[in-house]
Amino acid sequence: MLNSIRLSAPLAILAAIPAAAVTQAQEPFSLEQVLSAPFPSGLVPAPRADAVAWVQNDRGRRNIWIARAPAYEGRQITVYDADDGQEISNLQLTPDTRSVVYVRGGAPNRQGEIPNPESDAQAVERAIWVAPVTGGEPRRLAEGSAPLISRDGEHVAFLRRGQVWSVAIESDSIGAVPLFQVRGSAGSLRWSPDGRRLAFVSSRSDHSFVGVFDVDTEEITYLDPSVDRDGNPVWSPDGAFIAYIRIPRESGVLPFMARRQGEPWSIRVFDVATGVGRTIWTADRGPGSVFRGVVARNQLVWAAGDRIVFPWEKDGWTHLYAVDARGGRATLLTPGAFEVEDVALAPEGDRIVYSSNQDDIDRRHLWSVSATGGPPERLTAGVGNEWSPTPIGNGAIAHFGSGARQPAHAVIRVSRTESRSLAGSSMPAMFPIDHLVSPEPVIFSAADGVPIHGQLFLPPAMRRGERYPAVLFFHGGSRRQMLLGWHYRGYYHNSYALNQYLASRGYIVLSVNYRSGIGYGMEFREALNYGARGASEFNDVLGGGLYLRSRPDVDPSRIGLWGGSYGGYLTALGLSRASDLFAAGVDVHGVHDWNVVIRNFRPGYDPGARAQVARLAFESSPMASIDTWRSPVLLIHGDDDRNVPFSETVDLVEALRKQGVEFEQLVFPDEVHGFLLHRNWLAAYRATADFFDRKLKQPPNERVSGSEQ
Secondary structure, three states: OHHHHHHOHHHHHHHOOOOOOOOOOOOOOOHHHHOOOOEEEEEEEOOOOOEEEEEEEEOOEEEEEEEEOOOOOOEEOOOOOOOOOOOEEEEEEOOOOOEEEEEEOOOOOOOOOOOOOOOOOOOOOOEEEEEEOOOOOOEEEEEOEEEEEOOOOOEEEEEEOOEEEEEEOOOOOOOOEEEEOOOOEEEEEEEOOOOOEEEEEEEEOOEEEEEEEEOOOOOEEEOOOOOOEEEEEEEOOOOOEEEEEEEOOOOOOOOOOOOOOOOOOEEEEEEOOOOEEEEEEEOOOOOOOOOOOOEOOOOOEEEOOOEEEEEEOOOOOOEEEEEEOOOOOOEEOOOOOOOEEEEEEOOOOOEEEEEEOOOOOOOOEEEEEEOOOOOOEEOOOOOOEEEEEEEEEOOEEEEEEEOOOOOOEEEEEOOOOOEEEOOHHHOOOOOOHHHOOOOEEEEEEOOOOOEEEEEEEOOOOOOOOOOEEEEEEEOOOOOOOOOOOOOOOHHHHHHHHHHHHHHHOOOEEEEEEOOOOOOOOHHHHOOOOOHHHOOOOHHHHHHHHHHHHHOOOEEEEEEEEEEEOHHHHHHHHHHHHOOOOOOEEEEEOOOOOHHHHHHHHOOOOOHHHOHHHHHHHHHOOHHHHHHHOOOOEEEEEEOOOOOOOOHHHHHHHHHHHHHOOOEEEEEEOOOOOOOOOHHHHHHHHHHHHHHHHHHHOOOHHHOOOOOOO
16 A cells, blocks of 8 residues: 555646646657666676676666676576565675675664665565575575675674674574674674684774784784774785774864865784784875775775785875885876776786776776886776776676666676677667767856866757757766766666656756766865855856856756756755746755754764854755745655655755745655665656656746646
8 A cells, every 4th residue: 555655646746737738749768768777786706716796786676697707698696576675785706606695685774774665564674695606596694784705605704783793604503693792883894814813893983993803712903993093904915914094083074065185094004913003104284185985895905015005185186006015105006187986906916907087087997007006008998988897817807887878787808809798688678779869078167167077968850940948967976977878876877867868858958067076186076165165066057057048959948957865955056046047946855954964974963063064054055045946846755865864855845835936746655865666766757757848848838837836
């Protein structure tokens, strides 16, 4: 009953629309078709074989795939056949490559509730499972998360409610048992090369320690404990040392505010035999003094020759550096005006494979560099995107890739000249690859003159002299960057699909990479007065709207905007501050009062104790300019959102009602921030396209209202 109520919400909106009120464009493809491609994630290599495994989300049906040398023909090894919202993550192949261990179920919220978007009356859980790679029924090992297979492949260390447990992979009569107990919350488990010790991080509110548990003696040693935050432990290849990062504690630092410098972070190395640790490298003051990580299993890589590779923003760009484990000056490995993102160590231990936007600022390609330095080697190029590099031996590299029209898919690069799809058969025949457009790169000026990158989607078969409705799109994050092609994150893979769909229906769509996003350097990301310190990104919203209005193919009276999360914030900001420019908007779980959202990320934040900060944060919020909001809006939100509290939409609706502003709403009970159910993505996007059709495709005096106002 609950499910039928939720799924009928978009129908309630549509039912109130007179059939003749909306002129339906002849669409070359449907939302179901453009959202039909499976999305791959979680690519991992086998420890001792040329094989990789990954997860494919096929319209909400999440399953594990594997591909092995020499054929590398991907095949599905689990059979979950329902759009049930249960995530699969933390894949690991056993050393003998006979089984895969994984987690099924999402993380709990602060109340300890596991995501249950189907409103299932039966209990849902987050548990560790094992499945044979040859196929067969998966077997539940234990409730928990973050599994780490032992070196001998016989046991799994894992986390349960902040403590470390162990369970045998093969069935036994004991079941899961506590491995050790610590104060605080444990994480970042790392087995030593000999498998006799387990490094971990113990987080304790305002500080954290790196600890080592000795399996034989059952003793715990903390490595040079301090008042700071220690983390990211990595063992030396011989197990004699542990390197880790130390970040000085700085009270009063709040999210969604520019931070270009702070107390410098450092790298320390601990000698396991002597129990002595020391700092081998410290960041300079100024740019790069605040730690910024890359996408990797660990932020430190202990490479061959005792070279420790790490990310640093010394020159204002996120690059890789290397330092001798004994200390010394750091060597820049990836020079240039670009950003490194994914990082992996080659099996031989001497080279780093990474993704970046070098020489192609709005795409991602793969590169390789020696840990000792030297010119980086380009591995991929062209008009596509490549990410998640996963070296698997014999020079082969698995990765994910996409294009402007080709969605994300798993790829194996077996040589410098040969690459092929790992799961080509999984692409549905209904996917409309031949009807998609290639977005064009554009750079326009924000209202304050800052150059802003974007991707422009033009309707196919545009007619000369005709003016079209137009829509601005804003990504979330804000630490994100939209690309000239299908995105490497599932959330924005879906956003790209909707932008393609809108273009197919006759909209000109401009996807905006606004300031405070990634890809363009530290100063752009840590933009002055952004977010809760002044909303300087509103200049980019205005600039995008004015750019569209200046185009001869855009009807200036029919410009809308949409986005989710931080993009919902900018949508609401545009509507509340510039309703004369923007005729309508779709705000998906957007931020409306920074003081509420800051507290969600920093529970100790007290606006009453920081009056000036709180006042500016509110003034930077859409709620502060509600009295000038006139344009209609569609609000979409799941009420188990752990990123942006559902109360943000509740409070906005109350304010809009008082102002007499037209709004419509689509609420998903028990759904989280990044919708877990494929059918909810479809419902949200159908409602979005329908809303824009009614608000932007009709002359102002003929526009149709929905049922919720």
